[in-house]
Amino acid sequence: MNLTAVRAIYLFEMARWGRTLLQSIVAPVLSTSLYFIVFGAAIGSRVPDIDGVSYGAFIVPGLMMMLLLTESTSNASFGIYFPRFTGTIYEILSAPISSFEIVLGYVGAAATKSVILGLIILVTASLFVPIRIAHPFWMVAFLVLTALTFSLLGFIIGIWADGFEKLQVIPMLIIMPLSFLGGTFYSIGMLPPFWQNVALLNPIVYLISGFRWSFFEISDVSVGISFAMTVGFLILCLAIVWWIFRTGYRLKP
Amino acid sequence: MSAIITVSGLTKSYASGFQALKGIDLEIRRGEIFALLGPNGAGKTTLINTICGLVNPSSGAVTVDGHDIIRDYRAARALIGLVPQELSTDMFETVWATVSFSRGIHGKSANPAYVETVLRQLSLWDKKDSKILTLSGGMKRRVLIAKALAHEPRILFLDEPTAGVDVELRRGMWQVVRQMREAGVTVILTTHYIEEAEEMADRIGVIRSGEIIVVEEKAELMRKLGKKELKLRLGTPIAAVPGALVSYPLALVDDGHALVFTYDARAERMGITTLLNAMRDAGLVVTDLETHQSSLEEIFVDLMRHAS
Numbered sequence: 197m198n199l200t201a202v203r204a205i206y207l208f209e210m211a212r213w214g215r216t217l218l219q220s221i222v223a224p225v226l227s228t229s230l231y232f233i234v235f236g237a238a239i240g241s242r243v244p245d246i247d248g249v250s251y252g253a254f255i256v257p258g259l260m261m262m263l264l265l266t267e268s269t270s271n272a273s274f275g276i277y278f279p280r281f282t283g284t285i286y287e288i289l290s291a292p293i294s295s296f297e298i299v300l301g302y303v304g305a306a307a308t309k310s311v312i313l314g315l316i317i318l319v320t321a322s323l324f325v326p327i328r329i330a331h332p333f334w335m336v337a338f339l340v341l342t343a344l345t346f347s348l349l350g351f352i353i354g355i356w357a358d359g360f361e362k363l364q365v366i367p368m369l370i371i372m373p374l375s376f377l378g379g380t381f382y383s384i385g386m387l388p389p390f391w392q393n394v395a396l397l398n399p400i401v402y403l404i405s406g407f408r409w410s411f412f413e414i415s416d417v418s419v420g421i422s423f424a425m426t427v428g429f430l431i432l433c434l435a436i437v438w439w440i441f442r443t444g445y446r447l448k449p
Numbered sequence: 450m451s452a453i454i455t456v457s458g459l460t461k462s463y464a465s466g467f468q469a470l471k472g473i474d475l476e477i478r479r480g481e482i483f484a485l486l487g488p489n490g491a492g493k494t495t496l497i498n499t500i501c502g503l504v505n506p507s508s509g510a511v512t513v514d515g516h517d518i519i520r521d522y523r524a525a526r527a528l529i530g531l532v533p534q535e536l537s538t539d540m541f542e543t544v545w546a547t548v549s550f551s552r553g554i555h556g557k558s559a560n561p562a563y564v565e566t567v568l569r570q571l572s573l574w575d576k577k578d579s580k581i582l583t584l585s586g587g588m589k590r591r592v593l594i595a596k597a598l599a600h601e602p603r604i605l606f607l608d609e610p611t612a613g614v615d616v617e618l619r620r621g622m623w624q625v626v627r628q629m630r631e632a633g634v635t636v637i638l639t640t641h642y643i644e645e646a647e648e649m650a651d652r653i654g655v656i657r658s659g660e661i662i663v664v665e666e667k668a669e670l671m672r673k674l675g676k677k678e679l680k681l682r683l684g685t686p687i688a689a690v691p692g693a694l695v696s697y698p699l700a701l702v703d704d705g706h707a708l709v710f711t712y713d714a715r716a717e718r719m720g721i722t723t724l725l726n727a728m729r730d731a732g733l734v735v736t737d738l739e740t741h742q743s744s745l746e747e748i749f750v751d752l753m754r755h756a757s
Contacts, residue, residue: 200553200556204553204554205554208550212541279539283533284537286537289502290501290526290531291554291556292555292556293523293556294523444505
């Protein structure tokens, strides 16, 4: 295991993040805070409690999850796409480093950033609404697993994309709508029965539901299923990444 | 001298059916400067990139100091520094950060003193805190060399190191390559400038359409394939080579104003004296003479022509 190399990639990626603090931390925190002010404080005060949880608090896990999904994917995809775009990837590919170590460096850094952002949002939210966390261990477990899974997805997108447009397509056109419809702002129990069944096809429902359970012990689907879905998706992403490196897809001719 | 890189039966075919390498066999000797010459698209970069792990070979094997580049890629790659043809740099990084990063991903612990030596050697020390995007093309090229040297490689690949570099910088680059060799580093370079190979290389390999057509010591190559010519300017032009002189390898040029005699400079008797005597007997007056030895460039052009 070439830990020095993993560390070099990890620190390089974290430094890149540090250089663009305004864009990488301030912007997502600001936009999420706006959601709190609009949906939590302004509109939320007129919305009845959901399963005994005030609406302002109810949306916190959803917003954290939405931020986690979009930031993990965009961060990780950019992290690997940019060296491909500039050509500096040659150095990574010709270094004495295994594909696992490459992924560990890039995905580890992207996941770390998302987890930090998620925690910042949590602290920010606690300034607006009272938050309690019923199962801190599971909260952290869902947070880390989801950050890892979607950073892996981002890594895959960054390798698949052959232009900056494609880099944006999946986060904007798939992840964003699915997380909006996945119960960020509501319980899917509020939907008509037909749409409840449709919502169950949305994988993000399971992520948000499990995460919300770790806070308030309320959930749309059972926690076991949520956890299994999260781990299942993680394994799927790992399998795709393994295939990418085995075949050299878009990396080696 | 022992081989540090052994390439055997290496082929590379692309999905399109294009065969970039057609069974390359090549040995690079420890400590030499090896120049790989060939026209555009001959497979120079493909060969280098395959050895460095950027291209998956279709068949064949490569060992670097005894380590197979696929089975034992860590040991093989740890010995190699690569300077690519394209100026691919992390534009927003500083010189210091990018060179230190290169050292890190090769698994070497930080060594500021060594990085400083490399940067000073390449005249980059006063630019160490500059962002790469602010540097000129020649400096970026040197940053890439510094990156390749950051992990103290034993083998350095330079893919077109002086393309688009001005004359002064090119000479500076040659200086660096010589220093590398003195430090015991094996250098493999590809170049378009045959003058460069002539100036630098110990041995020369010529690649054409994915095949190595010649590998030879530079001096030997120039001696074997080079010709020496003696041009004799005549007092009065003639219409044809006189009958008494047809046994000599002579060509009539410049509308009959000059004769060119091609001879082997290594031979014990080159035949110049007898030729001159024969010419006097034939009544030809020589007003001027000049000799010319083929350059590597002419040899190269000849090789390309003969091979096609």
